[in-house]
Amino acid sequence: MTVVIAFVANILVALAKSVVAALTGSASMLAEAAHSWADAGNEIFLLIADRRAEKKRDPVHPLGYGRDAYIFSLFAAFGIFTVGAVVSVYHGIQSLAAPEAVEDYTLNYIVLAVAFVLEGFSLMQSVRQGRRDAARYGRGFFDYVVNGSNTTLRSVFFEDTAALLGLVIAGAGIGLHQVTGDPVWDALGSIAIGLLLGGVALLLISRNRRYLLGAAPTAAYRAQLGRMLLAHPEIQRVTALYLEFSGPGTLFLVAAVDLVGDGPEDGVARQLRRLEGDLERDDLIGRAVLTLAVSDEPSLEFGAGSGASSGSSL
Structure with a gap:
């Protein structure tokens, strides 16, 4: 309008x-x-x-x-x-x-x-x-x-x-x-x-x-999304998080996560797809891709103001 x-x-x-x-x-x-x-x-x-x-x-x-x-x-x-x-x-x-x-x-x-x-x-x-x-x-x-x-x-x-x-x-x-x-x-x-x-x-x-x-969102919003991932009962930790704008107010999200439990391979794959669908219900996430974290990778911390030092606002 x-x-x-x-x-x-x-x-x-x-x-x-x-x-x-x-x-x-x-x-x-x-x-x-x-x-x-x-x-x-x-x-x-x-x-x-x-x-x-x-x-x-x-x-x-x-x-x-x-x-x-x-x-x-x-x-x-x-x-x-x-x-x-x-x-x-x-x-x-x-x-x-x-x-x-x-x-x-x-x-x-x-x-x-x-x-x-x-x-x-x-x-x-x-x-x-x-x-x-x-x-x-x-x-x-x-x-x-x-x-x-x-x-x-x-x-x-x-x-x-x-x-x-x-x-x-x-x-x-x-x-x-x-x-x-x-x-x-x-x-x-x-x-x-x-x-x-x-x-x-x-x-x-x-x-x-x-x-x-290809622009990333602000560090504050990256930290907010990281905390949202960690707040999910099925996600134990996050070892990688990539965010990029794919359009106005729309983000492409890629994350490596460690899931709670140790289910069979097929069950884990279905679990990841379901979690991706949950994330994509958010208006700001146009596409989400989750992969499994490697056991010896360090966990990311998402305190206030952490993450990339610069970026674009939503």
């Missing part, structure tokens, strides 16, 4: 900005129009990302299709960079070489104000979702949005934040143009908007790259 709201808002804003940019000749407004069209196109990629990530695993993709979310979100981030950042900077440089006066300041201000309201509403929806999800996982809001595995939420949040900042920059550029009579300020506003979008795009690209390469 957050992505749909952002898409509708960006389409309306992009149309309004494009019309006003054509009527008034404002370089900053044209940069903002390119920004909004880029965001609207990116929301389509994000909608596809959400749909693809929900597909169930099959023999071709035994860990599911969750990483498709990062692939399509990466396309969206490249869209921000190429359509939004590059076009805005290029047009700003062109305007510096051949500046044009803005013909109607009032019309620009009206559209910027309306766009600010629409973009602000979209941002509030993503903030509301982010706070709800961050509370669920016991994370801080900003840490969850920046470092968490929910790539579509991160994209919408930063796109909307960049949109609001871009509107402020555009308004400042147009305002300084009006006060000083110098169109250079409007052109500089366009360049500044492009640099802002470039920074956001690079941040989103780096986060999607991290999860495509």
Whole structure:
């Protein structure tokens, strides 16, 4: 729903900005129009990302299709960079070489104000979702949005934040143009908007790259899962635990465990399969694989804060 709201808002804003940019000749407004069209196109990629990530695993993709979310979100981030950042900077440089006066300041201000309201509403929806999800996982809001595995939420949040900042920059550029009579300020506003979008795009690209390469959850959550395994009455100890995100909010778990008792081989195999099924009932575990621990392997300790020294939040 957050992505749909952002898409509708960006389409309306992009149309309004494009019309006003054509009527008034404002370089900053044209940069903002390119920004909004880029965001609207990116929301389509994000909608596809959400749909693809929900597909169930099959023999071709035994860990599911969750990483498709990062692939399509990466396309969206490249869209921000190429359509939004590059076009805005290029047009700003062109305007510096051949500046044009803005013909109607009032019309620009009206559209910027309306766009600010629409973009602000979209941002509030993503903030509301982010706070709800961050509370669920016991994370801080900003840490969850920046470092968490929910790539579509991160994209919408930063796109909307960049949109609001871009509107402020555009308004400042147009305002300084009006006060000083110098169109250079409007052109500089366009360049500044492009640099802002470039920074956001690079941040989103780096986060999607991290999860495509394979990212682990936080040490705290790893310890929590380890304690959950040890709390199971059939598991005596854990000697190895591997966790990796296979999609937004979905983990691939591999663990070596020592079971209580000493049953026959076939019975132990069935027991392990049943325990894997129990683990996969957890919404956060997409696939679990258990194997038997070697007798001389040391047991893992899962005290608070133990485990890997770094990782990504859920």
